[in-house]
Amino acid sequence: MTAINPTPVAAVRVPAAGLRHQVRAAAVVWQREMIRFGRDRSRIVSSLVQPVLFLFVLGSGLASLVSSGDVDFRTFLFPGVLATSVLFTAAFSGISMVWDREFGFLREMLVAPVSTTAILTGKCLGGATVATLQSLIILALAGLVDVPYNLVMMLKLVVLLFLMAFMICALGLFLSARIKQVQSAMPLVQLTITPLMFLSGSLFPLSNLPGWLHVATTLNPMTYAVEPIRSTVFDHLELSPAARATFDPGITWAGWHVPVPLQVAIVVAACLVLLGLAVARFARTE
């Protein structure tokens, strides 16, 4: 037990902080998320159950009710289900910080001579990558709901899903910054994720909503992440302008149509703001 092999000691001196060091720190936090994701196969499978249920059970169930003309309700639902699956995975990744705290590993990160920004950026990039990787499996199901396998469309979707995942992960980090117990984390997920999902237009079209619901959806950052995804899918469908107007009316501010690039810009801004808020809220000392 106490046999000790005498070997020479390489003296290491930790270099002064620089941008390169911060980037390395963020990269290794990202890498840890990847390693853990790769180890956890069951999580990949279980995370697919809900979207598949949404798409084929809820979608098929409602398809007979919703008068769809030339749009199958499942086709409409496809971008929403992509977004919902990413929403859940990313929120969970963000909130997993509470587990890191509970199991002590957070402290290993917090006592390191790196900025909180580097740690949380790595965490967000990791969570976003995991969520995007999982969504690839749902993307692969596109053909089953009459969405074409178009490479440009797929690439655009991956970028948009990644942005959305980053935003939600940052939100999760912000929410979990002061939470000390795992038990308090789960209700929090429920409390924030469910309204974000229902008020984003991922499960129903934003057309002809009552006034209060319209206001709620335009205030929800998720809406600006979901709509570009739906718009990208619908750009590659063959349908009448009337059907497009019903199922993908876009987002309007007092009658003005918010252009998709602006929506994407709003998501990018939300990513930065939420990350900044999470960093500010993350206390490193007692």
Added chain:
Amino acid sequence: MEDSAAAISIRGLVKRFKQVEAVAGIDLDVRPGETFGFLGPNGAGKSTTIKILCTLADATAGSARVAGFDVARERDQVRRHIGLVFQEPTLDAYLTAEQNLRFHGELYGVDRATAAQRRQEVLTMVDLWERRGDLVQTFSGGMRRRLEIARGLLHSPRVLFLDEPTIGLDPQTRASIWDYLKELHRRQEITVFVTTHYMDEAEHCDRIAIVDQGRIVALDTPAALKSGIGKDRVQITTDDDARAIAELADRFGIEAAVHEGAVTFAVAEGAAFVPQLFAGLDVPINSVTVTRPTLDDVFLSYTGKTIRDAEAARPVSPMAFAARGR
């Protein structure tokens, strides 16, 4: 920065949590290269002090310098030059031993070639090199603690802090942890600051400070502290403790008190005193224990209570509470 300066220098350190004063004014200098023990019962303020020194908690008043850097103003510099082994586990059990170390090296910005060499060195030192590819969740408590020590050393810190490194380990593993720490000293110039509430472990330290209720009550080498007591501890159980105490005071001029359920007192030659004891007391004596002075007795003589009494009486520490909550 210069090596001749103290490795750790603490002046007037105070930490208050609402009503409780966890650290109540500590002054201390730890020399470079020494193994310094910070001893006291649970809740004495040891962990709070170590957290302040490691930049994890802010002091209410006073200042501290570690490896030449101010813990409040030069936080990152302090962090670069210290290694930490916490009381609570801080490993990622879903990563392998080597992945945990790799993570640490990247986080501390150690250049990759040196880090690889260093990983092998520290893992070899704690006898975990063969197990480097195994997930930490398969490790025993002792192995995890050794891995934490290896990780704390990866970036060649000048000061290694260990907060209760042997807590919850079996005696054999505790002994082996100390062997590793001794070996570490033989190999490199490093200051080790260790807290423990096991009095027997203080023997491994060059100097120790005994802490009680947030204050240092004694500071010296273990040998000097023990010889300062110079007396053996005698514990007797009797049919009537109160009468025994009165008779001890009356007939021998000895001040005794009940500790841990036995009448306890100190005399110069304990074993030789026992026959007199039986002759001199009218109270029936049921058992007698004589112990050579230990650091427990040092604690007793400085604080008027044994470690176990102190722990039984302590209020709930807000720091321990916070630690449990995370």
